[in-house]
Amino acid sequence: MPSRARTGLWRSLVVAGALLAGCAAPQALSGEGAGEGATVFLNARIITVDETRPEAEAVAVKDGRILAVGTREEVTRMAGAGAALRDLGGATLAPGFIDTHGHFALMAQAAGMANIQPPPAGPVRTIPELQAELEIWSGRHPDAAWITGWGYDDSLLAEQRHPTRQDLDAVSTEKPVMLMHTSAHFAVCNTRCLEILGLTAETPDPSGGVIRREPDGRTPNGVLEESALYLLYQHLSQPGESQRIAGILETQTLYARYGITTxxxxxxxxxNIQDLKKVAGQGGLYLDVVAYQLFPDGAMIAEDFTVSKTYENRFRVGGIKLLLDGSLQGKTGWITKPYVSPPAGQAEGYSGYRIHTDESVAALFEAAYSRDIQIIAHANGDRAIDQYLDMIAPVIAAHPEQDARPVIIHAQAARQDQLEEMAAGNIIPSFFAAHPFYWGDWHRDAVLGPERAAFISPLAAAKALGIPYTVHNDPPVVPPDVIRLLWVAVNRETRSGEILGPDQRAGPMDALRAVTLNAARQYFEEDEKGSITPGKKADFVVLSDNPLTIDPASMRDIRILETIKEGVTIYSAELPEDK
Structure with missing residues (x-):
């Protein structure tokens, strides 16, 4: 529960937060007869996500901007006699989707590894199937110095455990073998990999991490948790620049296929920042990309670290990222009440652990606010969220006029009292709302228990408090499938077909707003994106059905027909991909 001092600070911020909540509406472009170069989209079910004009018959676009929205007659008049007409054949036109939290560069890296994810993202259900996929990948990449795989999930493997070094030794004893967990909070090494890392029975656990041990309590079993992964990153063979650049371009295509424009x-x-700047400088980005640099425990923000709210060649650094705890499904998230079933090697009463000290968090928050740098911080468990709120409350109080829009990433186990504090402090929770489907059964049965699991990603509770929350997939943890994300947010159906926390389901419009207008606001871009409003960028997605009127249970069957970035088609289901 929050401290009395912290509660008092939040109450004092309610009025200030309300004053900062408003934003200026963009102005419509004026003048008739725009003529050549304009395009009018007709015969579509148009979802504007603009409360001032939620319905429209047509949209006109020119020079990458929305020229007019309204009836067919008024829009064609604004566009002018020379405008091109696009008949969408009754499809649905909506604002382009905005990725509110993910790992674009890591997606590119994961694409080069063996896919060892469980269905529907991959083929692996058992450890023998995992081993087989690694052997297939190794045969296709005989010159690779390391054998690597991405996305195993112990909670969905038939064996209900992490692979160990012995499992990976069965794949190779000569080459190092390394697997990344689907959460990116664990890795597994074979014996050769452990030797390269220099990890032995005498190696102590690093602060904020764990080197899992064999039954003797000393010998590493190959599984690394949280900050122990930094020991791996120091030695892991990295792809060359040309491969990294190619991965960025390939990953961009994948996002566009899912209707994502930012x-x-x-x-x-x-x-990662250097690579993205290089691709941007070469004109290779057709999506807008925002990066947040990761700051580990004890790190300080360098004097030459700069951020921007405007893009240069479609790229900008938006702020800093902190990692306050781990993964709930991996049972390293920091929670106030114990896990229902502790992970291997942990005693009853285990409740995860912190990654940052309070001193580190407080110092980074104060430095960021003093330099107008946006903060996003990963906090899954409610104890990690407590740490976030404890450390940021006095900083917000010291800067009452600053519209900093700090973000709590994931906020899976947020309590009601914590949501109230977020509302008071103008803090944005970006919920990992795909969890009820991917790990809902696991949360209910082995992680949090029925009561706490039913309140993960509490979208309805956040809406009741007026919080402009966002939702995300966190790719490559799960694919950047926004349609599935919307379906989960609205239905909260688990893999087994049960409904997890039906009272926390979002309405279709609330879910759509969380990946459009609210998402744009999270990035300080609500005047540029997020709704089909005159003056904004012409970022659209064309859908096979209307998510606001289709049976919610069928929402996941909606198909992306086209993705349009600033008036230019960057993906079409009917055309060969040339991007």
Whole structure:
């Protein structure tokens, strides 16, 4: 529960937060007869996500901007006699989807590894199937120095455990073998990999991490948790620049196929930023990309670290990222009440652990606010959210006029009292709302228990408090499938077909707003994106059905027909992909 001092601070911020909540509406472009170069979209079910004009018959676009929205007659008049007409054949036109948290660069890296994810993202259900996929990948990449795989999930493997070094030794004893967990909070090494890392029975656990041990309590079993992964990153063979650049371009195509027009790299390292700047400078980005640099425990923001709210060649650094705890499904998230079933090697009463000290969080928050740098921080468990709120409350109080829009990433186990504090402090929770489907059964049975699991991603509770929340997939943890994300947010159906927390389901419009207008607001871009409003960028997605009127249970069957970025088609289901 929050401290009395913190509660008092939040109450004092309610009025200030309300004053900051408003935003200026963009102005319509004026003048008739725009003529050549304009395009009018007709015969579509248009979802504007603009409360001032929620319905429209037509939209006109010119020079990458929305020229007019309204009836067919008024829009064609505004566009002018020379405008091109696009008949959408009764499809649905909506604002382009905005990725509010994901790992664009890591997606590119994961694409080069063996796919060892469970269905529907991959083929692996058992450890023997995992081993087989690694062997197939190794045969296709005989010159690779390392054998690597992405996306195993112990909660969905038939064996209900992490692979160990012995399992990976069965794949190779000569080459290092490394697997990344689907959450990116665990990795597994074979014996050769552990030797390269220098990990032995005498190696202590790092602060904020765990080197899992064999039954003797000393010998590493190959599984690394949280900050122990940094030991791996120091030695892992990295792809060359040309391969990294090619991965960025390929990943951009994948996002466009899902209707996404703005993406995030939510834990960028300096190399990722350099690569993205290079691709941007070469004119290779057709999506807007926002990066947040990851700051580990004890790190400080360098004097030459700069951020921007405007893009340069479609790229910008938006702020800093902190990692306050781990993964709930992996049972490293920091919670106040114990896990229902503790992970291997942990005693009853285990409740996860912190990644950052309070001193580190407080110092980074104060430095960021003093330099007008946006903060996003990963906090899954409610104890990690407590740490976030404890450390940021006095900083917000010291800067009452600053519209900083700090973001709590995931906010899975947020309590009602914490949502109230977020509302008071103008803090944005970006919920990992895909969880009820992917891990809802696991949360209910082995992680949090029925009561707490029913309140994960509490979308209805956040709406009741007037919080402009957002939702995300966190790719590559799960694919950047926004349609499935919307379906989960609205239905909260688990893999087994049960409904997890029906009272926390979002309405279709609320879910859509969370990946459009609210998402744009999270990025300080609500005047540029997020709704079909005159003056904004012409970022659209064309859908096979209307998510506001279709049977909610069928929402996941909606198909992306076209993705349009600033008036230019960057993906079409009917055309060969040339991007």
């Amino acid at each position: 993406v995030q790299e939510g834990a960028a390292r300096p190399q």
